[in-house]
Amino acid sequence: MDAAVAVAAVSLGACIIEKHLTLSRSEPGPDSAFSLEPQEFKAMVGAVRITEKALGTVPFRNRGKRSQQPGYSGDPCIVVPVI
Secondary structure (H helix, E strand, O other): OOOHHHHHHHHOOOOOOOOOEOOOOOOOOOOHHHOEOHHHHHHHHHHHHHHHHHHOOOOEEOOHHHHHOOOOOOOOEEOOOOO
């Protein structure tokens, strides 16, 4: 399986991903069949890091004087960084 499930989980808010690692699927073991080999694991981590950067962070900040203007609803300003 590729990194799609891990990427989807991160995009939905996951901050921990459990994935089994093996040096070779040809080695016997109870979880060898569904474990990732080192190069696959590296690719998964890279895809997750790209997803995290793409999601970015949303800092909330007060606009100062605008909040004192008549008719201001009080909604926070959302600033999304462009990567």
